[in-house]
Amino acid sequence: MPAPFRIYNSLSRNVEDFEPLRPGHVGLYVCGMTVYDDCHVGHARAMVVFDAFVRYLRYRAWDVTFVRNFTDVDDKIIARASEAGVEPLAWAQRYIDRFHEDMSSLGLLQPSVEPRVSTSMESIQALIGRLVADDHAYEADGNVWFDVASFSEYGKLSGRDEEGLSNPDSFGGKRSPRDFALWKAVKPGEPSWESPWGPGRPGWHIECSAMAHETLGATFDIHGGGLDLVFPHHENEIAQSECGNHAHYAKIWMHNGLLVVPGGRKMGKSEGNMFAIRDAMTRFPAEAIRLYQLQNHYRSPLLWLGNESLTDALAKLARLYDAREVAESFGGQQDADEVASALGDDAAAVLELGRSFVERMHAALDDDFNTSLALGHAFELARAINRFATHKKARKRGGPIVAPALAGLQVLSEALGLLSLTTEAFQDEVKAKRLGALGLDAAAVEAKIAERTAARQAKDWSASDAIRDELSGWGVEVRDTAAGTEWRLRLSDGDA
Template sequence: MKIYNTLTRKKETFFPIKEGHVRLYVCGITSYDYCHIGHARSALVFDMVVRYLRYRDYQVTFVRNFTDIDDKIIARATEQGVDSGKLAERFIDEFYTDMDALGVLRADIEPKATEHIQEMIDLIQDLIDKGLAYPAGGDVYYRVRQFAEYGTLSGRKLEDMQAGARINVNEQKEDPMDFVLWKGAKPGEPKWQSPWGEGRPGWHIECSAMSRKYLGENFDIHGGGKDLIFPHHENELAQSVGANQCAFANLWMHHGFVTIKDEKMSKSLGNFLTIRDVLREYPAETLRLFIFSTQYRNPLDFSETALQDAQTGLDRVYDCLAKIQGLMQAAERDGGVANAASSLIGQKDRKKIESLRQRFETAMDNDFNTAQALGHLFDGVKVLNKACRMLAAQQGSAEDLALLEQAGTTLQELAGLLGVVQQDPVQYMQAKKDKLLAAITLAEEEINTLIAERNVAREQKDWAASDAVRDKLLAHNVELHDGPDGTTWGAKA
């Protein structure tokens, strides 16, 4: 398995520190608002990573934190006239509601910053003792210039960063580049006791403290969005390596942004859609398929068209699996086992079907390339649909049916690693059919009368009248299908 490491800027063969056991830390939400699609991507990417690692027989210890004390939380609570702790708890609950709706697995450990103040104080004291941090006027700052590796994760040079840095009037830094570890208490803000006076932790220190507590000083993978590389993860790395005097995370994974018309989706820009906005219009599996249609490191452009394409793709997989189930049931009704003398499925198609799992794994082992993995699944659907058509037209062999049944099971299992196609295919397709039929706004008698009118127009070669009837039916969500046995109708998809 190869994974792209942000720290080294290349794909690396993955070897966990302890054989067979992966320790993973992912930065979670700052809980002051509803989650948007960018949060959904982060949660789903690492949900997929955990599912796939476990599929590959790794034991995984997955830690994802909650930032429940922060400037943004305090500002929102003040704006709404509520307690900041209660506001944070409310949006942690809302996070769980959204994640459950998306089918995201819970992390093994989900620590909150406010429950780990002592661990942060201990870590800050370690840094002070090593000369890497200093108290100043009730605050504590990290001495960036004392950490020679600062900038290695983001690829930034200290001299370039210094140009834009400055010291605010109320700060007492030794250097503009130094960042805060502990903030002295301000009137009306939450505060805790510390050796440097009352105050609260800075944002960056919390993940260093919580990852050290639950995963140890050196662990396997640290993950998050690309927006966290600098300054959050850069500062985490400086804190942890500085305090522990050993490697921090061996591998750093960062997913790309969700964009709308090539502009990053964010709350500050006001162009974000909440997870709930999308789930009101589309099922969770559709959103998941859309997100995994792009490899996690690449930007993902959100659009209505892309979601509709994902819905069409999802329906195609379910339809294929429903056809396979139908063939199995028909074979049972007709005597249990098909008895054709030889296989109807050609060698080339058989090879594609039999190699589906291996091709999927190869794609996923290449830096979790879900886009390529889905391509293999859809290629499998294409071949399986072809086989279903042949076996529906004429009885296949027992070997054909066994291959088809196993392929259907494999297809659904592999799709499950992405959290999609987890419903019963026959029930899914029936529900879709029922929904489409419910959208038809004409009685069956009216539809048949209009089809009869169209047939007369077609016999008279009055194509304009024929098309007018077809258009009228389409306006009522009725779609016509002309075939050798005449015209049939169904609900417009």
């Protein structure tokens, strides 16, 4: 039996015990991208949050069908493509490819299914057909409109009543300002598909209803997306789906909070403050971006301070990696409890913390996916490890003491996609990305380090210190350890 969990449902405005429609299975539909431009850090929030959520559910033995769509037929795509003199679908394909590159470099899972509007025309038209047949929709001048008045529950998700529900689409004879387009009659120069109502293309909302129905059925477990989609998009999805399928739509609506910039505005293409994932990825490791996104609760707004945010996340990530590496270096074969009683309170503390770690992580994540609390537990464990590591005998005998902690930290990689690399691979990625940003190359740094090592061996401290100061000026920090001199790139300040 998969583990039970609780999740906030935007529809009921309450945290609810999750009850699957099918035992052991979760059907999840997440609104994906309209592919007319590159994915920015704000989009990454939704992508990372749901990626981590899916990972966690699978880790907890749920069988998850994860659907995330592409909107590849849309006004903005047509407009951009036309400016560029490219076919709209080719333009969309270009950004689908780039999206896939971005997701892959961020280390995100592929959804189980990635339906597209352009290849879902049959199910879209079938759903519109059912709505027309049942008088939930009507045709006018080659457009098909959803008749909002025909659905008494309209507004139940967004909490709006009639006054707040006017829809601005105004072309082609709709009956009420609240009605919205299911099918838009073709206009010159636009892509179109044949339909019973004449050539045209789908309205914005119908696609998700149709694709969710096609991939998950009329009723499914969880529908996710950004908080900004609640109205009108998700409200309209409910109306179309419940009227067209004569069934309740998603049981749970899960909305992620938005990224906001210091002025307080959310990040958005229309706000002119977007920061592309691929730009962030040239300077920071993927996991720093993940940690940044997961460090507060998924429903809260998250402040974006540019490089400062990622530098902060990178420092935190390095702390976790370092602590894990320290623990991995411990040896010893004795019984853990015997070692603990021999080595004292700090040993006993890590042992205890390690043993309860997984349980506490599960408790945090089962409670409305509280990644912030979960990460808090991880830092607490890291400190306990480091504290224990200050004891002289820890390295030789501490292995059994930190074994439960190390096993527990696996949760982070399996469930959240963090700490999934070796420390060395992680540091290599940091170096590879940040050397470029600092305008350095590794060979030059290594040469200086070798020079300094020679000076140190000669106990020529002033020469050694001069070299260290020079490296420091470059943004390189040296770390003299028992095993030799390591170097790292400074995380703070001087960011290119």
